[in-house]
Amino acid sequence: xxxxxxxxxxxxxxxxxxxxxxxxxxxxxxxxxxxxxxxxxxxxxxxxxxxxxxxxxxxxxxxxxxxxxxxxxxxxxxxxxxxxxxxxxxxxxxxxxxxxxxxxxxxxxxxxxxxxxxxxxxxxxxxxxxxxxxxxxxxxxxxxxxxxxxxxxxxxxxxxxxxxxxxxx
Amino acid sequence: xxxxxxxxxxxxxxxxxxxxxxxxxxxxxxxxxxxxxxxxxxxxxxxxxxxxxxxxxxxxxxxxxxxxxxxxxxxxxxxxxxxxxxxxxxxxxxxxxxxxxxxxxxxxxxxxxxxxxxxxxxxxxxxxxxxxxxxxxxxxxxxxxxxxxxxxxxxxxxxxxxxxxxxxxxxxxxxxxxxxxxxxxxxxxxxxxxxxxxxxxxxxxxxxxxxxxxxxxxxxxxxxxxxxxxxxxxxxxxxxxxxxxxxxxxxxx
Numbered sequence: 513x514x515x516x517x518x519x520x521x522x523x524x525x526x527x528x529x530x531x532x533x534x535x536x537x538x539x540x541x542x543x544x545x546x547x548x549x550x551x552x553x554x555x556x557x558x559x560x561x562x563x564x565x566x567x568x569x570x571x572x573x574x575x576x577x578x579x580x581x582x583x584x585x586x587x588x589x590x591x592x593x594x595x596x597x598x599x600x601x602x603x604x605x606x607x608x609x610x611x612x613x614x615x616x617x618x619x620x621x622x623x624x625x626x627x628x629x630x631x632x633x634x635x636x637x638x639x640x641x642x643x644x645x646x647x648x649x650x651x652x653x654x655x656x657x658x659x660x661x662x663x664x665x666x667x668x669x670x671x672x673x674x675x676x677x678x679x680x681x
Numbered sequence: 682x683x684x685x686x687x688x689x690x691x692x693x694x695x696x697x698x699x700x701x702x703x704x705x706x707x708x709x710x711x712x713x714x715x716x717x718x719x720x721x722x723x724x725x726x727x728x729x730x731x732x733x734x735x736x737x738x739x740x741x742x743x744x745x746x747x748x749x750x751x752x753x754x755x756x757x758x759x760x761x762x763x764x765x766x767x768x769x770x771x772x773x774x775x776x777x778x779x780x781x782x783x784x785x786x787x788x789x790x791x792x793x794x795x796x797x798x799x800x801x802x803x804x805x806x807x808x809x810x811x812x813x814x815x816x817x818x819x820x821x822x823x824x825x826x827x828x829x830x831x832x833x834x835x836x837x838x839x840x841x842x843x844x845x846x847x848x849x850x851x852x853x854x855x856x857x858x859x860x861x862x863x864x865x866x867x868x869x870x871x872x873x874x875x876x877x878x879x880x881x882x883x884x885x886x887x888x889x890x891x892x893x894x895x896x897x898x899x900x901x902x903x904x905x906x907x908x909x910x911x912x913x914x915x916x917x918x919x920x921x922x923x924x925x926x927x928x929x930x931x932x933x934x
Contacts, residue, residue, distance in 0.1 A: 522832060526839035527882045589749045618847075652847060 622653040688821035693837035694808035697863030702805035708925035711762035717872035732905025742768030789820035831874035862891035
């Protein structure tokens with residue numbers, strides 16, 4: 513949380529995240545070609561995890577034994593198409609690890625074709641935990657199935673999926 | 682000639698999007714620039730502000746839903762200034778769920794149609810972040826964000842910048858991005874502090890003239906007049922003319 517002068521009329525600065533390194537990196541990323549974007553490093557094998565974890569090259573760790581870059585970075589998590597009780601624990605481990613290492617996590621839900629209540633509850637708890645830690649969780653481009661499931665469970669608004677630009681990319 | 686396509690955008694309501702769209706476009710038209718302004722808000726406030734009050738008249742809705750050309754739907758409303766009204770079916774776009782990326786790309790493809798001679802196409806966006814705004818972001822080269830100088834607007838700006846960054850990343854092109862301080866109350870301390878915060882994060886991206894809050898700007902829409910017609914020469918008219926010059930010359934705070 514950004515701190516202000518004691519006599520300032522502005523307490524929490526909602527734009528503070530823009531001065532973190534990831535903002536400038538993201539701005540530059542918009543100008544690079546597709547081939548460079550495609551070269552992002554996947555740190556998790558799809559055979560081992562329920563999700564694909566993509567980290568920008570600039571943020572990739574030098575030591576593979578430390579799967580994440582230092583704090584203050586931003587990570588992107590691409591959800592697998594099918595998320596059920598069999599893989600929720602793996603997703604949980606990854607999300608908790610990411611939450612402790614990154615200031616912001618963008619979760620790409622565009623490819624989700626099936627998600628159960630256990631996984632939705634996990635995402636909800638993640639979001640609530642992140643709020644308490646002054647961190648940011650964003651669910652991007654949710655698929656129609658993701659939106660439908662979160663609405664059925666009554667947590668679409670809490671997950672803010674209704675505010676995301678869904679299904680465009 | 683290809684027109685510069687400018688989305689006047691802020692998902693927060695009441696920040697002055699329509700007031701900016703009406704008076705900035707008229708100011709630019711008075712300076713000799715050829716302008717088309719699209720009322721992209723189903724509430725049709727832009728059209729009403731420019732004196733077009735028929736709620737059944739079709740406009741950009743027919744362009745997007747039926748493939749009618751933009752030129753057919755353009756109405757000359759002032760010298761150098763054409764208007765495309767929202768139309769009664771524009772809200773249907775917001776409800777579209779089929780079509781994937783295509784439903785977000787309707788406006789961009791409609792604007793690809795050449796043979797027009799505008800210098801600028803302005804899109805007055807609705808206060809939301811749904812399919813209509815996605816269409817505006819797909820189509821736009823530039824984003825102009827009206828901002829009030831209160832704390833909640835600052836919070837809204839944070840969300841908006843996040844959305845814009847995601848579009849830039851997905852479309853792999855940066856927008857030209859600028860802010861205009863609207864409804865500015867220079868005597869309020871919070872106004873100055875909010876402006877100071879915005880300047881910190883957006884150096885060189887805030888148009889030099891702040892549009893000060895006046896009663897006249899609130900009054901003129903009901904008469905279907907811009908500020909230049911309602912009270913020519915008043916402080917607000919001077920502010921908007923200065924803003925138009927800032928916009929053309931790239932003068933920033």
